[in-house]
Amino acid sequence: MVKTGKQHIESLKDGRTIYIDGRKVADVTTDPAFAHAVATAGSFYDFQAAPENIEQMTFVSPKTGDRVSRAWQLPRNHRELVERRQALERWAALTCGMVGRSPDHVASTLAGFRMGLPAFRDNDPARAAAVESYFDYARDNDLYLSYVIINPQSDKAKSASGQPDPHLVASIVDEDAEGITIRGAKMLATSGIMANEILVSGFNALQAGDEAYAFTAVLPIGTRGLTLMSRRSYEQAATSAFDYPLSTRFDENDAVIYFDDVKIPWDHVFVNKDLKMAQAQWHETRAHVYQNYQCIIRLMVKLRFLLGLARKIAEINNIINYPQVRETLGLLAAKVNNIEALIIAMEAAGEHFNGYFVPNRTILCTAQVIAQTTYPEIAEAIRTLSGGGMIMVPSSFADFETPETLAIIEKTQRSVATDSEGRVKFMKLAWDAIGSEFGSRHLQYEMFYSGPTFVTRGNSFRFFDWDGVKGFVDDFMATYSLPEGASLRPAAE
Numbered sequence: 351m352v353k354t355g356k357q358h359i360e361s362l363k364d365g366r367t368i369y370i371d372g373r374k375v376a377d378v379t380t381d382p383a384f385a386h387a388v389a390t391a392g393s394f395y396d397f398q399a400a401p402e403n404i405e406q407m408t409f410v411s412p413k414t415g416d417r418v419s420r421a422w423q424l425p426r427n428h429r430e431l432v433e434r435r436q437a438l439e440r441w442a443a444l445t446c447g448m449v450g451r452s453p454d455h456v457a458s459t460l461a462g463f464r465m466g467l468p469a470f471r472d473n474d475p476a477r478a479a480a481v482e483s484y485f486d487y488a489r490d491n492d493l494y495l496s497y498v499i500i501n502p503q504s505d506k507a508k509s510a511s512g513q514p515d516p517h518l519v520a521s522i523v524d525e526d527a528e529g530i531t532i533r534g535a536k537m538l539a540t541s542g543i544m545a546n547e548i549l550v551s552g553f554n555a556l557q558a559g560d561e562a563y564a565f566t567a568v569l570p571i572g573t574r575g576l577t578l579m580s581r582r583s584y585e586q587a588a589t590s591a592f593d594y595p596l597s598t599r600f601d602e603n604d605a606v607i608y609f610d611d612v613k614i615p616w617d618h619v620f621v622n623k624d625l626k627m628a629q630a631q632w633h634e635t636r637a638h639v640y641q642n643y644q645c646i647i648r649l650m651v652k653l654r655f656l657l658g659l660a661r662k663i664a665e666i667n668n669i670i671n672y673p674q675v676r677e678t679l680g681l682l683a684a685k686v687n688n689i690e691a692l693i694i695a696m697e698a699a700g701e702h703f704n705g706y707f708v709p710n711r712t713i714l715c716t717a718q719v720i721a722q723t724t725y726p727e728i729a730e731a732i733r734t735l736s737g738g739g740m741i742m743v744p745s746s747f748a749d750f751e752t753p754e755t756l757a758i759i760e761k762t763q764r765s766v767a768t769d770s771e772g773r774v775k776f777m778k779l780a781w782d783a784i785g786s787e788f789g790s791r792h793l794q795y796e797m798f799y800s801g802p803t804f805v806t807r808g809n810s811f812r813f814f815d816w817d818g819v820k821g822f823v824d825d826f827m828a829t830y831s832l833p834e835g836a837s838l839r840p841a842a843e
């Protein structure tokens with residue numbers, strides 16, 4: 351048996367608490383603010399369950415013998431790593447790379463934790479046992495998880511415990527024989543509304559005194575006391591699929607999450623008031639590498655889509671033969687290929703880690719740094735190529751239904767490459783990708799989902815082989831010296 355979209359959508363009817371526009375959502379699967387995004391979530395599972403895809407998209411759980419998403423696979427060699435990536439690539443293509451927190455993202459985090467089990471074990475065997483058993487449970491039920499690992503913005507000059515309200519940031523407020531109780535907020539639960547469970551953890555720096563904030567746990571989204579405060583729904587605001595082809599389908603949602611004294615059992619707690627492990631869980635395992643490898647794969651797919659948009663704009667406006675336009679497109683193609691090349695490189699230079707085969711860490715860090723500037727550059731180049739084309743469009747599909755406006759559309763929406771309907775359809779797609787509220791949110795997402803630049807560049811600094819490059823310089827400098835007799839300094843002892 352393999353999970354289907356219908357099963358996933360049914361599983362979201364679990365009494366979850368979501369608020370939007372001042373109202374409580376009765377059923378996320380049918381609510382106009384979320385229904386299409388939820389259907390997209392289901393489409394991932396239908397795709398992997400289709401007979402023609404099942405071999406590529408799933409693998410056999412070593413525990414149950416059932417097929418589950420390859421996102422849960424722990425590759426042992428380069429071939430398995432590439433096979434898993436190809437499955438992730440196909441999932442990303444279903445949404446043109448527009449769903450960032452698809453089910454393979456947090457599955458990759460948990461896989462990274464699982465591969466780093468010895469780090470948890472050395473620290474606290476009971477917490478390691480929780481990681482191990484939860485991983486099996488999540489994999490064998492092919493769960494969709496979201497995560498919140500960032501503290502809500504407030505006074506950035508103070509750490510979690512130094513905020514005027516000690517319960518702003520989610521922390522452990524109680525513990526007993528059964529588990530921990532948490533209170534406070536985290537941001538941002540992207541895809542939380544359509545996930546089964548959520549991983550709550552911390553990536554922000556912590557300091558002595560912040561122990562209560564240093565925890566990692568998982569819990570079902572439907573848990574009593576857990577509230578998702580959704581941002582505005584772009585899919586609900588979109589007038590039609592013709593006008594907003596991406597907003598209407600792929601608005602994965604982002605939400606602030608609030609825990610009102612929520613109890614979590616010990617077998618769902620991976621880190622408990624432990625400043626050291628709160629950091630080590632990311633970097634002494636391969637969680638950070640593996641989750642961001644998934645992000646870069648998804649980004650590569652999205653950039654291919656944007657590159658297609660850029661090329662089509664040039665053809666539709668017949669600017670393709672201008673040398674400057676070809677130069678721009680050549681530069682964009684190189685930037686997109688660069689991200690693809692980094693994926694191939696991090697696999698080819700992959701590392702053995704506790705018996706598993708994982709992408710190369712420093713190349714992953716490189717890809718993250720480069721990706722953060724590549725996306726805004728490509729988005730800006732599309733705006734440059736488009737000029738006013740994405741704005742010079744009828745207000746909505748309804749203008750095609752009114753004879754007067756249809757006549758003007760036919761006269762004014764001209765292209766050497768397509769008819770007036772094709773031109774409007776394309777320009778509206780390009781605007782939804784780049785300029786609509788949905789498109790604009792994507793720019794913010796790509797700039798920040800993996801942390802601000804000082805974090806990604808800090809990791810690049812941290813994991814780079816500085817000894818190698820310094821040694822290179824030192825070795826070269828050892829090949830020459832002051833000319834003999836030129837120095838008045840006494841010779842070194």
Ligand SMILES: Cc1cc2nc3c(=O)[nH]c(=O)nc-3n(C[C@H](O)[C@H](O)[C@H](O)COP(=O)(O)OP(=O)(O)OC[C@H]3O[C@@H](n4cnc5c(N)ncnc54)[C@H](O)[C@@H]3O)c2cc1C
Binds near residue numbers: 451538799
């Ligand atoms: C669309 C979107 C979706 C997201 N989805 C998720 C998700 O699914 N799960 C999740 O956990 N998080 C998610 N996030 C949160 C994301 O991880 C954070 O936005 C990111 O880590 C940056 O943290 P911040 O927003 O607090 O920005 P800040 O840390 O406040 O950074 C903002 C700016 O402040 C300045 N700054 C702040 N601190 C420093 C410093 N110490 N030194 C120098 N400059 C500084 C820099 O100019 C920086 O660019 C999402 C964010 C967005 C925008």
